[in-house]
Amino acid sequence: MAVTPVQLPEVLLHVAVVRPVFLWGAPGIGKSSLVREFADSLGLECVTLLGTQLAPEDLIGVPELVDGRSRFAPPESIARDEPYCLFLDELNASSPEVQKAFYSLILDRRIGTYELPEGSVVIGAGNRATDNALARPMASALVNRMVHVHLTASPKDWLAWAAGAGIHRWVLDYLTQRPDHLWSAPPKVEEPFSTPRGWHMLSDALHSYGDDVTDDVLAVLAFGTLTSSHASMFKAYVKTVRHAYGLDAVLRGDARWPHAPEDRDLLYFLAEAFRARLVKELPADKAHAPAAGKVLAHRGKALLVELAELSLEIAQVVIAADEHGNSVLPAWFLVEVTRDLPRLVAARA
Template sequence: MLTVREAKYLSRKIMEAGEIPLLIGHFGVGKTDIAREIAQETGRKLVILVLSQMEPGDLIGLPARDENKTKFLAPDWWPEDGNTIILLDEINRAHRSIRNAIMQLLVDKRIHNHILPEGTWIMASMNPPDENYDQVELITDPAFLSRFFILEIHPDPNEWVEWARKNQIEEEVIDFISKYPEFLSVHESVSLKASIKPSPRSWHKLSKVLSLMSEEDKKEYLYILASGIVGPEAAKVFIDKSLAGKIHSPSEILLEGNIPASLDIHQANGLLIRLIDYLTTVDDKELEKLSNQAETIAQNLLKLSHVVPKDSFEAFIRMLVNLSNLPGLKGEFSDKLLRRLISEVTEENK
């Protein structure tokens, strides 16, 4: 998952390429703030459409007679020029009729006879597709999802503390989160990325965004971007093959210990993100293989901890703790791995 700062950076890059980011995060994570800050930094007007509260007439405008034809009057939110960002908020709770109109906006940059001004940016946001939210049909529709770069956000405690101090949050609350960052928010969510499948369109979209990024950016964000538009499986193969000899697969890192002697911060964070995604999406057959080699994996993770930033590795461990609370083989494996890792750390410190 991305921090708010990372999601903001990638959202702007995606929109500069003419594509649409979809920010996914729990209530209060900062999705709307990202849109506001990008709008402020780029001098654009921000239009926020809370789709769960809209009716078709609010979105497409009201019908009117034009000689012998019916046309729709532009709604009051319709941008006057392209120097605008449209945020489609709560997109997972929109009514089917709103959803259909939004699809036309995403595909053709128009709704009925209203055409978006050239240069208008679009972004969307939604809550995670867990048991607290509805509209499951929307979030599993491949045709709909293929229009977005999916960016999943999890608040970074340091970012939150910085935000809290600027927004007059009580010092007692700030002190508590500073000492116990695991209580900032829940970590469990159901990823949409498993529903994404590659297509000619998605590879074209990925290429457009990558063309605007530096080699340094690609080292840090290539997997995040690729998995958010072509899906995790295609993204893994894409990275493994396109960067052959430069980067190892998650299983090679965990089972064979193929870890570079040194990593810069971008490479380290990118590697940990790939490991997290691998462990959260791995199937039971692969889990059985991993479980039988928990001791080896723990030794390799300890080796990895010496070449990645301390706070990044701590975030990785928190992810394992969350997985260990899950029922079934994934929870059992994560718990076993944590125990082996603790044993390895204890042995190293003797």
């Protein structure tokens, strides 16, 4: 089953209290913080064990003599008197020997003679092999000991949380306009990529520098936390904020498309924003288009001509199909573009 961050607490409340849960999800989408928040909501301390940093004896403990007999004494981090939330992070990245050591703890809630206090919960988490993250196959015996839940990133959930979490207004406003940039698939090479965690780190760095951060430093921060294309567009967005150069001004005719060579990133950002506006506000059926939609369509064709004069490549971005070859703009609008803007049609060909 797949859930969003807002749905997860209810699932854990009903499932984790009776059975161990394993939470699957891409790096940086908030698995760890969500588990800690869930534990807090139950009034339980959250004890985190990182599978990649454990040896079997870290779980089983070391032998001690009691009345002339040896027994294993579990570590203090596990052997507690009060109920708690045991969070086994990066569980599927641990070695096979460590995974075996988890068997009885996960299924029987026991290590040796020690049993987890009544009311404790056990939650594991890990990344998928498809995320290009460290992940080892889990034995079927371990897989079968847990209820598996898949967590997906949700821009709506994250933005609702960010509004009250002190996220920098540039980050919040940008992702409000481009929620599709909250998360990107992990690359196959060692480079930053966009995640809720990455945007949060960027926000913290911006708060530290202040709004007078230089363009060069802003670029270092953005390209150090986000996917390259998202970083470039975020940098361009900040430029629009600083110079009050927004898409609305272009649509009203109060400003022209930026044409200076050094503003090409800004031009690309505005073109992407223009495309998003057309997708959002143009109706699928022209016959039912409100007056505002017809005005936008008319103005949109004129702006496409102006944009094509600056960059045919960027103008094509506005009307391009999606990655599957499907049109994202209404068919009637594309027909009018084909009829009225032959220069763009030739460029697309």
